Amino acid sequence: DTAVSQTPKYLVTQMGNxxxxxxxxxxxxxxxxxxxxxxxxxxxxxFSYNNKELIINETVPNRFSPxxxxxxxxxxxxxxxxxGDSAVYFCASSQNAQFGTGELFFGEGSRLxxx
Amino acid sequence: xxxxxxxxxxxxxxxxDSAVIxxxxxxxxxxxxxxxxxxxxxxxxxxxxxxxxxxxxxxxRIAVTLNKTAKHFSLHIxxxxxEDSAVYFCAAAQTGANNLFFGTGTxxxxxx
Numbered sequence: 497d498t499a500v501s502q503t504p505k506y507l508v509t510q511m512g513n514x515x516x517x518x519x520x521x522x523x524x525x526x527x528x529x530x531x532x533x534x535x536x537x538x539x540x541x542x543f544s545y546n547n548k549e550l551i552i553n554e555t556v557p558n559r560f561s562p563x564x565x566x567x568x569x570x571x572x573x574x575x576x577x578x579x580g581d582s583a584v585y586f587c588a589s590s591q592n593a594q595f596g597t598g599e600l601f602f603g604e605g606s607r608l609x610x611x
Numbered sequence: 612x613x614x615x616x617x618x619x620x621x622x623x624x625x626x627x628d629s630a631v632i633x634x635x636x637x638x639x640x641x642x643x644x645x646x647x648x649x650x651x652x653x654x655x656x657x658x659x660x661x662x663x664x665x666x667x668x669x670x671x672r673i674a675v676t677l678n679k680t681a682k683h684f685s686l687h688i689x690x691x692x693x694e695d696s697a698v699y700f701c702a703a704a705q706t707g708a709n710n711l712f713f714g715t716g717t718x719x720x721x722x723x
Binding site (some may be wrong): 500527536538539540541544546551552586588593594599600602603604605 | 645647649652653654655656657660698700706707708709710711713715716718
């Protein structure tokens with residue numbers, strides 16, 4: 497069983513479209529994250545949810561909207577896609593929101609290509 | 612906020628040689644330093660971490676050293692093998708904080 501699973505793995509779409517990426521973790525963790533990895537491999541946190549509550553919201557365009565229906569799921573919806581949104585998006589989870597008390601478990605990534 | 616710098620960005624070594632990746636951090640309050648390995652097409656995975664109350668930690672062929680005074684820490688891989696080829700990320704955080712700051716990554720290639 498995959499601990500952190502995200503779908504789709506690949507997503508190719510046109511500028512201006514709206515798309516969603518889904519994430520689920522079966523580790524019983526309280527905290528989930530979305531990270532963006534650009535073409536240079538920079539990993540940058542976008543959002544963090546702890547028990548369905550938003551705790552980190554980095555400087556991300558408001559076209560990006562995370563939704564956590566329960567603590568095992570954190571979905572990412574992107575409106576009006578732009579070329580610069582092309583990247584690999586990683587979902588991750590940790591036991592709690594406090595770093596240093598447990599590791600981050602990452603999904604395998606969703607590669608978004610905006611044409 | 613914390614700023615983590617990582618060097619080199621790419622590193623090629625012959626199989627069996629050692630590899631060293633170095634990171635510096637800016638926030639003296641940071642006290643938790645994990646290293647993640649990202650294989651091709653996969654998400655990053657924790658391989659080792661160190662806390663500020665120790666200067667060195669070893670796990671088989673992997674070791675991490677920390678110099679709190681100089682605010683730098685390093686990953687050492689000995690007897691490298693082709694399966695060590697990956698992108699490695701250092702990171703820094705304060706224990707109990709809810710953000711982890713990643714370095715810019717090092718692509719390690721082990722040449723058979």
